Amino acid sequence: MIMKKDVVFKHVTMRYGHFKALEDLSLQLAQGKIYGLIGRNGAGKTTLLSLLASFLEPTEGTIEVNGKTVFENADLMQQVTFVYEKEYKEDTEKVKAHLEAVEAYKPNYDPDYALELIKAFNLPLTKPVNELSKGMMSALNVTIGLVSRSPITIFDEAYSGMDAPTREIFYQKIVEDHALHPRTIILSTHLVSEMDYLFDEVVIVHKGKLILKEPIDVLLEMGAAVTGAVEEVDHFVQNMKKINSQRLGGTKSVMVMETLSEQQRIQARQTGLEIGPVSLQDLFIHLTKEGDQDEQK
Amino acid sequence: MNKNKRNDVKVAYDMTIVQLGWAAWLIAITLMIFIGIRYFSADKNLGIEGFINFIENPYKIFMLVVGILSVPSFLSYYVKLGVTRKHYFIGTALSSAALSVIFMVIALIIGGIEQLIAPSDVQTFLGVKSSWLFIFIVFSLNIFIYYIAGWMIGAGYYRLGGWGLLFTINGALALIFLMDLLWSRELNTPLHSLLSNYTPENLSLVISFGASFALIAFSLWIIRALTKRVRIKM
Numbered sequence: 290m291i292m293k294k295d296v297v298f299k300h301v302t303m304r305y306g307h308f309k310a311l312e313d314l315s316l317q318l319a320q321g322k323i324y325g326l327i328g329r330n331g332a333g334k335t336t337l338l339s340l341l342a343s344f345l346e347p348t349e350g351t352i353e354v355n356g357k358t359v360f361e362n363a364d365l366m367q368q369v370t371f372v373y374e375k376e377y378k379e380d381t382e383k384v385k386a387h388l389e390a391v392e393a394y395k396p397n398y399d400p401d402y403a404l405e406l407i408k409a410f411n412l413p414l415t416k417p418v419n420e421l422s423k424g425m426m427s428a429l430n431v432t433i434g435l436v437s438r439s440p441i442t443i444f445d446e447a448y449s450g451m452d453a454p455t456r457e458i459f460y461q462k463i464v465e466d467h468a469l470h471p472r473t474i475i476l477s478t479h480l481v482s483e484m485d486y487l488f489d490e491v492v493i494v495h496k497g498k499l500i501l502k503e504p505i506d507v508l509l510e511m512g513a514a515v516t517g518a519v520e521e522v523d524h525f526v527q528n529m530k531k532i533n534s535q536r537l538g539g540t541k542s543v544m545v546m547e548t549l550s551e552q553q554r555i556q557a558r559q560t561g562l563e564i565g566p567v568s569l570q571d572l573f574i575h576l577t578k579e580g581d582q583d584e585q586k
Numbered sequence: 587m588n589k590n591k592r593n594d595v596k597v598a599y600d601m602t603i604v605q606l607g608w609a610a611w612l613i614a615i616t617l618m619i620f621i622g623i624r625y626f627s628a629d630k631n632l633g634i635e636g637f638i639n640f641i642e643n644p645y646k647i648f649m650l651v652v653g654i655l656s657v658p659s660f661l662s663y664y665v666k667l668g669v670t671r672k673h674y675f676i677g678t679a680l681s682s683a684a685l686s687v688i689f690m691v692i693a694l695i696i697g698g699i700e701q702l703i704a705p706s707d708v709q710t711f712l713g714v715k716s717s718w719l720f721i722f723i724v725f726s727l728n729i730f731i732y733y734i735a736g737w738m739i740g741a742g743y744y745r746l747g748g749w750g751l752l753f754t755i756n757g758a759l760a761l762i763f764l765m766d767l768l769w770s771r772e773l774n775t776p777l778h779s780l781l782s783n784y785t786p787e788n789l790s791l792v793i794s795f796g797a798s799f800a801l802i803a804f805s806l807w808i809i810r811a812l813t814k815r816v817r818i819k820m
Contacts, residue, residue, distance in 0.1 A: 335820075344665065344818040361815075363593060367668040373820065379659075393596065394667040439668075 295319055296341065296441060296473065301350035303336050303497075310336040312497045313350070318473055320440070323463070325488035325505075326477040327569075329577050333497040334477045335373070338443050341475075342371035354441065367396060372434035373445040377418040377426065384421070384429060385414040388436075397438035402466070406432045409458055423450035431459050438470050445477045456480075460487055485569040495577045505569070512567035512575075513549050516542040521560050532567075532575040544571050593669045597677025601660060602684050605652055609685070613692060616644045636706060638697040642725060645689050646732040653682070653736020657744045657813060665818045675810055678737070686730035690722050711770035724769060727798055731765045734805045741812040744819070750812075761805055768794045 296318040303311040311333045318324055328334045339345055340352055343360050352359050359365045380387070392398040407414065410428035413421075421429060427450035434442055448456050464487065467474060478484050485491075491508050493500040501508070512532065515522055522541045529545040536542075544567050549557075557564050620640050624633040633640055656678055664674045697718075700706075712721055735758035742754025 339818075339820065342666075343670075344820065346815055346817075361670045361672060363670045363673060366665075366670055367593075369668060371666070375820075390600075391667065393600070394593070394664075394669060 295354070297353045298337075298340075299351045299353065301337075301340065301347045301352060303333075303340065303345075304348045309497055311340075311347075314494070314497070314499050315350075316492065316499055316502060318475070318492075319490075320473055321471040322489040323467060323474045323476065323487055325481075325484065325491045325569075326475055326494070327481055327491060327573050328477075328494040332494045332577075334494060335445055336497075337494065338371060338373075338445050338475065338477060341441070342369050342443060344371070367394075368440045369443070370395065370434055370437040370439035370441070371443045371445070372430050372447040373443075374427070374447060374449060375430060377421075380418040382418055383415055384412055384418060387418050387429070388433070391433050391437065395437040395439065397440075399436055399438055402438075403432065403436040406435060406462065409462065410455065424452055424455060427451045428455060428459075435462060435466060438466075438472065441473045441475075443475045443477070446479065448478070448480070456483070460484065463487060481573050482568060482570040488569075491569065493573060493576055500576055508572065509566045509569065510548055512544060512546045512572055514542055514544050514565040514567050515557065515562055516540065516565065517560070517562035521562055525557060525560065525562055533571050544575075546572075546575065592673070594673040594676040594680070597660075597664060597669060597674055598680035598684065601678060601681035602688075605681065605685055606688065608652065609648060609689065612644055612648050613641070613689075616641050617696060634706065636697055637700050638693045638721065638725070641693050641696075642729075645693075645729045649682070649686070649729055649732040650736040653733040653738075654740040656733075656737050657740040657816075658819075661744070661813060661816070662818050671813055671816065675813060679806060682733040682737070683730055686726040686733070689729055690726045693725070694718060694722055728765060728769060731761060731798075731802065734802060734809070735759075735761050738805055738809050738812075741809050741816075745812045745816050754808075754812075757805070757808065761801060764801055765798065768797050 296316075298314055298316040301311055301314045301316075302309065314333075314337070326334055326337070340347055341359065343366050346360050354365050354368070357365060359369070382390075388403060392400060392403075406412075410425075410432060412425065412428055412432065416425075418426075418429070427448055430447050431444065431451075434444055434447065448459055451459065460483075463474065463476075476484060476487060485505065488505050490502060490504050492502045503511075515526055517525075517540065519536065519539055519541045522543055526543050526545050529547045531543055532546055533544040534541065549564065554564055617637070620633055620637055627633075660678065661671065661674050664677075665671065669677075712724060738761070739751065739754045739758050742750030742757075744750070746753070
């Protein structure tokens with residue numbers, strides 16, 4: 290069912306000249322959830338997100354929020370905040386003034402929360418924006434994304450400049466603030482293993498097409514990691530689709546793409562095998578690799 | 587902050603303030619040069635036409651340059667903040683008109699002070715001793731045209747790249763030439779001389795104003811068409 294504030298992509302195709310960045314992509318994002326958008330380089334993630342931010346218009350299809358087309362709709366465009374790795378080489382404005390300008394145009398901007406984030410990220414308010422280090426720039430960008438509290442907030446790889454501890458602060462702030470002010474958040478990332486716990490649902494795009502969109506628990510149940518003695522493991526997984534395997538001495542761990550039945554789980558336990566979840570990272574690698582092979586055939 | 591105000595009004599206000607900030611330097615420096623020339627130069631005829639005439643060209647060049655920058659810097663900036671292209675367009679048109687008027691108010695104030703210190707005949711292309719209100723209106727209009735010309739060039743390049751420049755630079759030149767024919771006839775290019783042969787020497791004000799507004803409307807229409815659905819560069 291389509292809820293009022295859902296984001297709906299309907300048969301969206303985006304062409305740049307002869308290059309198809311997105312092809313007949315249909316996707317619905319429910320209000321208030323955190324989505325992980327995953328895809329390899331050039332998969333069409335940024336195109337997808339910049340379409341939602343009205344940076345461009347799709348060649349075919351529509352993108353709707355509230356049942357209305359987003360592009361050039363003043364009310365809807367105000368509800369979307371798109372954060373990406375921006376360069377501010379010519380921007381000599383100080384951080385404080387930069388944030389004030391954002392405040393003037395973002396209806397839900399919370400100045401108190403801004404102060405909290407400035408403190409958490411150690412942002413220098415009096416420094417010109419173009420003199421910030423790469424990490425500080427990223428911190429400023431995500432600060433803008435968070436404090437705008439837009440009903441639709443997009444972070445497109447906005448964290449690559451930050452070091453691990455800073456990223457950790459960012460993840461924590463997302464979880465905290467999303468609990469207090471639920472909104473649709475889309476996190477596009479390469480850092481799958483680091484961020485998977487943030488996602489309610491996962492969207493995987495590959496070569497301009499939607500591969501899947503599933504709640505993360507459903508997705509992780511699509512596969513399993515089987516660990517135990519080499520022979521037992523080999524026997525157990527012999528008819529299954531294996532996506533990764535590791536061996537250490539007499540122990541082997543194999544990841545399979547298979548939703549295990551209760552019976553299979555009992556059988557595994559009886560033979561001394563351990564069944565664990567697969568990681569999103571492994572699933573992602575597997576799912577997008579398969580696409581490659583299909584292409585080659 | 588003015589969160590309930592319409593975005594086009596906000597854009598108009600913000601852009602006017604920012605661009606006035608830039609222009610403050612221009613006006614201050616031009617004024618200093620004018621004073622320097624007027625009172626310290628050996629040639630007493632330099633700058634004799636008065637400050638209003640002296641600052642006309644700096645104003646025009648400023649407006650041309652700021653106009654060129656408008657789409658690449660302000661349009662991207664505002665769309666990123668969630669402002670529509672339409673509101674940017676309306677806001678920019680309003681702010682450039684406001685800027686032209688404010689510029690002339692400043693020039694007239696300085697010109698007025700100049701008259702108090704050293705009364706002289708204010709001499710512009712509108713003739714000696716034309717009314718200040720008339721100077722104010724016509725100069726504002728002419729300064730505004732330079733912003734439009736620059737704006738068109740910037741929009742053409744942003745939308746169409748190098749080919750856009752080919753069309754819009756010519757469009758901007760045509761606009762400036764035509765405005766000159768309608769008003770001052772200060773320019774002197776071969777094309778211009780050729781065109782001048784076909785236009786009467788003294789146009790009636792009705793024709794001058796009417797044609798000017800038509801030109802402005804047409805140019806604005808082109809700029810809007812170029813930016814209406816333009817892809818924002820990241």
